[in-house]
Amino acid sequence: MKQRAIVIGGGLGGMAAALTLSPYYEVHLFEKNDWLGGKMQAIQLGAHHFDYGPNTLTMPRYFWETIAPFCDAQKELPFKKLQNPTHHKWAQYELTFTTNREKMQQQLAVIDEKSAQNYPAFLAEVTRLFQISEQAFLTKTFFSAKDYVSPTLAYRLLQAHPWKTLDAFLKSFFPHPAVRQLFGRFATYIGSSPYASPATFALIAYFELVDGTYYLRGGATMIAHVFEKLLKRQHVHLHLQESIEKIAIDDQRIVFCETTKQRYGADIVISDVDYAKMQQLLGRDEVTYELSTSAYVELIALKEPVSLHYHNVQFSSDYPAEFQALRLGTLPNEATVYSCYPFAADQQKKPALFVLINAPATTTIDLTLAKNQVERALKIWGIEETQIIGRHVIPPDYVAQTFNVAQGAIYGQASNTLRGSFLRPANRDRQLKNLYFVGGTVHPGGGSPIVVKGGYEVANRIILENSNCIKN
Numbered sequence: 001m002k003q004r005a006i007v008i009g010g011g012l013g014g015m016a017a018a019l020t021l022s023p024y025y026e027v028h029l030f031e032k033n034d035w036l037g038g039k040m041q042a043i044q045l046g047a048h049h050f051d052y053g054p055n056t057l058t059m060p061r062y063f064w065e066t067i068a069p070f071c072d073a074q075k076e077l078p079f080k081k082l083q084n085p086t087h088h089k090w091a092q093y094e095l096t097f098t099t100n101r102e103k104m105q106q107q108l109a110v111i112d113e114k115s116a117q118n119y120p121a122f123l124a125e126v127t128r129l130f131q132i133s134e135q136a137f138l139t140k141t142f143f144s145a146k147d148y149v150s151p152t153l154a155y156r157l158l159q160a161h162p163w164k165t166l167d168a169f170l171k172s173f174f175p176h177p178a179v180r181q182l183f184g185r186f187a188t189y190i191g192s193s194p195y196a197s198p199a200t201f202a203l204i205a206y207f208e209l210v211d212g213t214y215y216l217r218g219g220a221t222m223i224a225h226v227f228e229k230l231l232k233r234q235h236v237h238l239h240l241q242e243s244i245e246k247i248a249i250d251d252q253r254i255v256f257c258e259t260t261k262q263r264y265g266a267d268i269v270i271s272d273v274d275y276a277k278m279q280q281l282l283g284r285d286e287v288t289y290e291l292s293t294s295a296y297v298e299l300i301a302l303k304e305p306v307s308l309h310y311h312n313v314q315f316s317s318d319y320p321a322e323f324q325a326l327r328l329g330t331l332p333n334e335a336t337v338y339s340c341y342p343f344a345a346d347q348q349k350k351p352a353l354f355v356l357i358n359a360p361a362t363t364t365i366d367l368t369l370a371k372n373q374v375e376r377a378l379k380i381w382g383i384e385e386t387q388i389i390g391r392h393v394i395p396p397d398y399v400a401q402t403f404n405v406a407q408g409a410i411y412g413q414a415s416n417t418l419r420g421s422f423l424r425p426a427n428r429d430r431q432l433k434n435l436y437f438v439g440g441t442v443h444p445g446g447g448s449p450i451v452v453k454g455g456y457e458v459a460n461r462i463i464l465e466n467s468n469c470i471k472n
């Protein structure tokens, strides 16, 4: 008989781990909601389809690598590269991202000649940062203290500008504040601030500006559908709407997990639950770390197509003030507004807008202020009230309630300190020998490709370390 692995949480991290373990374990995956994908959630408003959660898709190879043992990966997930993915607007300027270096330089030169000249050096440096981080962090799992004391890791970390903030790093290339705002926004991809997070996260620029930004016909949630199909094909036991409520421990091991319906014995347990909430479930002290941001979202159904790019950013006029407000737990008076308009590349579905502003991780925000920010951006983008036929507001509280997340902080601990960036919760529990952690709130961090990569790597290490007791 195969050993039994219990996976708690059917987000991308849990699904990636469950799929990778499936040839070797009898896998049971428990999800409190009635869908798989977690924050990657399809929402339908009448005939209009929306993807909540991930809309910016990067690094297809991390998804392909995880599903490749079970299917023809590129056929199942046919990512297509967007040529001009993200259009940015300020009061005085506009700029559209492209992986074409010359075209980026031409656009940067309109804002600032020096920034345009330094762009190739910036690209070379973010490529180097990505390569260091991929070797030292993204492909590594952290199971015990031993994993942290490797001299190679320390050496690589020192090469990755850990002491500089992202903004200070950007200043060394770009004298113009608008250009720093453009690239500093990458810190928000991990729910953090460009004025506090380490420069290492400039590596996110590699994803979009070197490797590219992608889309999938049918939307980002196609990823969750493909994982679900493969889990079923691999005979993973999927327990939807079945939340793990209790955990029983004996001799430093989890012996069973209990849901509202039943008890399930476990040989190993992999938690994809928000790390702070999992500690609560284990009956431990409350976790105290600075929380990453949450999000205020509006889903807007449009009557007819509009003139927008796939991704659109309307920048605020005072970026430092925006992050100061967020770190103080309030919404800024003027926020940067992001919107995703999949119709720009994929006309299969009705035209619809996913609009997001970063919000503090607190269950109460000023909803009127948030709505006003969205209104302002819609006006600038030329979208009239008469073009809107449906609207659904999703406050940060939704993240907290729906996905069982402490204060709705999407990425758990903020990456605004060295500790939050490089010493995220490890992938194996310190006390319980058969408990492992995956997902965006633990190492290596959040964002859909990184979460999938983390789930895949953790599962592979479990397989390797337990090869004695695993039966094929």
Ligand SMILES: Cc1cc2nc3c(=O)[nH]c(=O)nc-3n(C[C@H](O)[C@H](O)[C@H](O)COP(=O)(O)OP(=O)(O)OC[C@H]3O[C@@H](n4cnc5c(N)ncnc54)[C@H](O)[C@@H]3O)c2cc1C
Pocket (backbone or CB within 6 Å): 008, 009, 010, 011, 012, 013, 014, 030, 031, 032, 033, 037, 038, 039, 040, 052, 053, 054, 055, 056, 057, 058, 242, 243, 244, 245, 272, 273, 274, 295, 297, 356, 399, 402, 403, 404, 410, 438, 439, 440, 441, 446, 447, 448, 449, 451
């Ligand atoms: C609004 C928003 C926009 C985003 N935009 C992007 C983007 O553009 N690009 C990108 O790459 N990433 C984006 N992300 C981040 C990305 O969605 C996450 O990093 C990733 O999906 C997290 O996956 P996960 O498996 O860690 O967690 P989750 O998706 O939260 O999965 C955890 C699952 O565990 C379940 N669960 C919790 N407790 C229990 C329990 N006790 N028993 C059973 N089940 C339980 C939850 O219901 C949930 O389904 C965005 C996220 C949000 C919210």
